[in-house]
Amino acid sequence: MPFHIPVPSCLRSFIAKLAVLALLAAASAQAAIPPSQRQYLMDFYFATNGPNWLNNSGWGGVPGTECNWAGITCDVGETTVTELTFDSNNMSSTPPGTPLPDWAALPDLISIAISNGSLTGSVPPIAGLSQLEFFSVGDNQFSGPLPDPSGLQHLRRYFAVLNAFSGSLPPLTNLPSLEWFLVRNNQLTGGIPSLAGVPALQIFSVHQNQLTGGIPALPVGLQRLVVSQNQLTGPVPAAPNSLLTGQSILCPNPLTPSVSNDWDVATGETPWHAQCNGAPPGPVAPVPTLGEWALALLSLAAAMLGLRAMRRNEA
Numbered sequence: 001m002p003f004h005i006p007v008p009s010c011l012r013s014f015i016a017k018l019a020v021l022a023l024l025a026a027a028s029a030q031a032a033i034p035p036s037q038r039q040y041l042m043d044f045y046f047a048t049n050g051p052n053w054l055n056n057s058g059w060g061g062v063p064g065t066e067c068n069w070a071g072i073t074c075d076v077g078e079t080t081v082t083e084l085t086f087d088s089n090n091m092s093s094t095p096p097g098t099p100l101p102d103w104a105a106l107p108d109l110i111s112i113a114i115s116n117g118s119l120t121g122s123v124p125p126i127a128g129l130s131q132l133e134f135f136s137v138g139d140n141q142f143s144g145p146l147p148d149p150s151g152l153q154h155l156r157r158y159f160a161v162l163n164a165f166s167g168s169l170p171p172l173t174n175l176p177s178l179e180w181f182l183v184r185n186n187q188l189t190g191g192i193p194s195l196a197g198v199p200a201l202q203i204f205s206v207h208q209n210q211l212t213g214g215i216p217a218l219p220v221g222l223q224r225l226v227v228s229q230n231q232l233t234g235p236v237p238a239a240p241n242s243l244l245t246g247q248s249i250l251c252p253n254p255l256t257p258s259v260s261n262d263w264d265v266a267t268g269e270t271p272w273h274a275q276c277n278g279a280p281p282g283p284v285a286p287v288p289t290l291g292e293w294a295l296a297l298l299s300l301a302a303a304m305l306g307l308r309a310m311r312r313n314e315a
Contacts, residue, residue, distance in 0.1 A: 032064040033074065037081050040105035041066060044084075047101060048119060049094040053086075075108070082131075083111040091117035091140075100124055107131075115139050115159070123147050123160075130154075138162055138182075146170055146183060150197070153177060161185055161205075169206070173197035184208055184226065192227070195219055206230065207249065215255075224248055225266075236272075239263050251276035 032038075042060070050056050058069040066081070067074035073083035084106075091114065099121040103109060111134040112126075122144035123137055132152050136159035143163070148170035149155050155175060160183045168190035172181070178198045184207035191213030195201060201219045205226040214234035215227060222240045224247040232253040239262035246268030254277040263272035 033066050033078070033080055035063075036105050038063060038066055040101055041069070041072065041081070043101045047094060047098050048086075048091040048117075052090060052092075054088070054090045073111075080108045081106050082108055083113075084109065085111065085113045086115075086117070087113060088116040091119055093118070093120045097121045104128055110134070110154075112136065127151060133157070133177075135159065146186075146188070149178070150174055156180070158182070169193055169211075171197070176200060179203070181205070192216055192232075215250075225250070228252060236260065236263060239266050253277065 044050075045056070045059055050059060053070075055070045058065060061069065066072060067078040071084060071086045071089070072081060073085065074080060075082050097120050100114075100119070100123055102124045103112070103126060104124075107128065108131055109129050110131050112129075112132070113134065113136045115136050115138045117140050119137075119140040119142060121142065123142050124147070126132060126135060126147045126149060129152065131154060132149075133154045134157045135147070135149065135155065136157065138159045138161040140163055142160070142165060144165065145167040146160055146165050146169065149158055150171055150173045152175060154177055156177050157180045158178065159180070162185045165183065165186040165188060167188065169183070169188060169192060171193050172178075172195065175198045177200055179200050180203045181198070181201065182203065182205040184205045186209050188206065188209040188211060190211065192206065192211060192215060194216050195204070195218060199219055200221065202221060202223045203226075204218075204222065205224070207226045208229040211227070211230040211232060213232065215225075215232060215237055217237050218225065218240050220240050221242050223242055223244050225243070226249045228249040228251055230253055232255060235256045235258055236250060239260065241262075243262070243266040245265055248263075248266040250263070250267055250272060251269075252275055255273060257271070257273040257276065260272060264270045266272070269275065
């Protein structure tokens, strides 16, 4: 006959609790993000003055809690970081000028939203973030070149407004999903690149930079073009039928005036070039030829000689 040792109920309860805790620990261990991602997050925290953020809830917690930290979103299995969301969170570079840590430690990022702060220094490249859909670093004090988004197949929004970025615009190639590209109020120079690589583009805003050269051909689905307060020259391209009424701004710029009802409608100005540098209020007068200049000078000289003769006769 088998011999059974009775197990007290309190011991059975204790063993059951241990089993549950073991399962929870195993689940937490399985769900934890890689140590390299945790290290990146902590580097990011201290580089942006994390102790003084408006919301730093959870930051620095034990491994396995990172996906619950304020501003952090992970995938469903909580095994990798997918979103950084920090808007108006009192972020500042510590010490000033410190660049953000390289995004390469977070290869699965879908969204980067770090706006309305006092961050300085440069922004690391984003070209390796193949899943990125949303990128916003607007309204900070970033400097250096704009991160080149070329080749990011899923990128839909690119915001880098109100900073101190310098250098040229990125080439904007192989960006089939990009709909909004806004980099106004920076210190960008050079020309506007071809927009053939952004066929889905709806909004293109480069207002108040130091751009030169002409405006390239525009994507057929463009809804709003804002290129004012630069030094753009030459004729304007054909206006896409998709442009929204009164939503585009071309001037001031020393563009070549022309008659275009489509641009009048798109800018809400008649004529569209009324606010452009040096644009005449009416039809554009032709530039005199060398021969016409010579005739004008001869006429002026003859008039002056005649005036002198009249004065001698009066004397």
